[in-house]
Amino acid sequence: MARPSAVVGIGQTDYRKRLDVTLDGLVRMAAIEALDDAGMTFADIDAIVIGKAPDALEGVMMPELSLADALGAVGKPIHRVHTAGSVGASTAITGATMVESGRYDRVLVVCYEKQSEGNATWALSGGRSGGQGAGGTFAPWIRSYIQRSGAPDHIGWQVAVKDRQNAMKNPHAHLHIENIDIDTVKNSPMLWDPLHFLESCPSSDGAAAVVIGSEDVARNGPNRPAWIIAHAKRTEFSSFPGRDTVKPQAGVDCAEALYKKAGITDPLHQIDCAELYVPFSWYEPMWLEGHLITPETEGWKLTDSGATALDGSFPVNPSGGVLSSNPIGASGLIRCLEAANQVRGTAGDYQVDNARVALGHAYGGAAQYFAMWIVASELSPQFN
């Protein structure tokens, strides 16, 4: 039967362009920081799991092979996950599963991307020239959301400003844009209507790592654990007649399964903050609705009210989110570990007051892969 698991160590590199370090060096920086936080060395680790988006982004095929030495994996199991943009969260969930299974007590989870090695928009177009990239895929669905919900134009700009303001408090964030405001965003070049340049995520380099431990490991570690109280994944086809691309069923099912497992009946009030995968500004209200945090057409109103700001009632992406740093394969794990940072009280200047329960989320493909977890400061949090 499943036993509890917890995040007991967290490590992150800075997410700027890293021409100064190899892939080996990049993953080691994050891994060693996570091990230090957990009071461990590589020797203490039972198994390693890595995740990243397509191998073609760096041109290294099945990188768990060439990274085995750098990650202290020689003689141990090393596992590799790839579920498109959701991969970082999927990898975290695989790590949690490995501990929950009873087989492993200490699992090192590492995700990375080094976008400066390649051309992400090419890769995100399926390796074909003249592709539309991720923004080109999502923009029509965003327009559809705006039409369905009646949201005013400034919602996207507002999310872009809010996340970049949060990023100013996060030393790891790729983008630190001084004095950003609504005018700066809406006057930036139009990329894919209605998405302006500053409503899009950057191309980042970086690695993130967590150590996931059993209950025994978590209770005896040097620092506070973040208990993983629920996780869920769901996938659906990329296209078929009648598919709801604004509010995909897989996202709804995933959220329902997640909240049920966690014992959450009112996510907006029982979750203290969320790190949602928002690579384009409009996805904040779209996922608030798509994951049942608010009713339909209410997501943008929550954003508009300021509730999703760092000092609001439901802070979204206090770390600055994907809009401020996007090492693709790591971005989902960053959402998950930033949720853990909040409930451990280790989020520094972007700490949400009294965060006890937090959501980490990622999606990928044609908004068809979903992976989420809920972490909490207590193993069995009580919900009112």
Next chain:
Amino acid sequence: MARDVAVVAVSQTPSYRLFNDSEAKLIMRCVNDLLTSTGLERIDIEFTIAGSCDYLSGMPFAFVQNIDGVGAWPPVYESHLEMDAAWALSEAWLRLQLGDIDVALVIGSGKSSPGQPREVFPLQTDPYVMAPLGADPVSLAGIQAQALIDAGKATERDFAEVVARSRRDAMGNPNAQVAKDVKVDDLLQAPYFSTPLRKHDLCPISDGAAAIIVAAGDRARQLTDTPVWIRGIDHRIDSHHPGLRDLTDSPSTHIAADAVGLHDGPIDVAELMVSYSSEEIVLRNALGLDGGTRVNPSGGPLAGHPVMATGLVRVIEVAQRIKAGEASRGVAHASSGPLLQQNLLCVLEGGK
């Protein structure tokens, strides 16, 4: 205490030199086959996990199209590894240990035909030191074979005997791509290809897919009269740098063998992921197999190598021998990376 998990149904396509249609279609064939043989509906599959490789298709996110073959509607609980599907089986086994679900589908698929494997696979090596040399798996396998000869652990005749036996055994395998009764002496007359290996010492280039359904405890017994139990599954990796390794041995295989309790009982059958005949020598020694174990009765990967499914096919071949009553305990082996860098073992056993 681990929860008992069994292989309840298996399916594989033949190994094709060129399957001129989509990978999803190969997968769909296997999935439909499994649903028919078990009587399960898609909705009864509680977890799906697949192994495939974008690089073989030359297309980032190629795996996304593969879910068309799974049938992901209504939405499914699933995951994907950029690894051979034998590793997907290991994750499915771990997932079933949680106790909240009982039935999982494991899929492996690959099409090597669209590309030039010898140009693609060097990208598996260290990108800074090795990859610029373009050291491909065939050349590296030649170096490993020569190291075996130099160490007195094998002869060219040993390699030829592996090939002759594998091809002969493959004549009884309807899914084999290369099957023929050939004489060792004739094989030794062939020219070298990657010295001391000859072309027949290499696996063929194949397209294909495989899938299995695994289930826990009583659910497994419900679904089949002949469950094949996974008694141990483990995988380990060696250093990526050939210069740091004794190429005539496989330390990671030794560790995995201990972890799965390989030596706790006799092994009637072993299906090993032998991509080059010389690898069989390394693996036999590392696993301590003797004459009591039948090795690669299907012909093994030398008879058909649908990359990313090949390891899972080893599990299928062992499970089928056990189901048929030809063996009671067996081991399946899968490998990833050049020079047998990463190795997985799965010990299977019959019985209610």
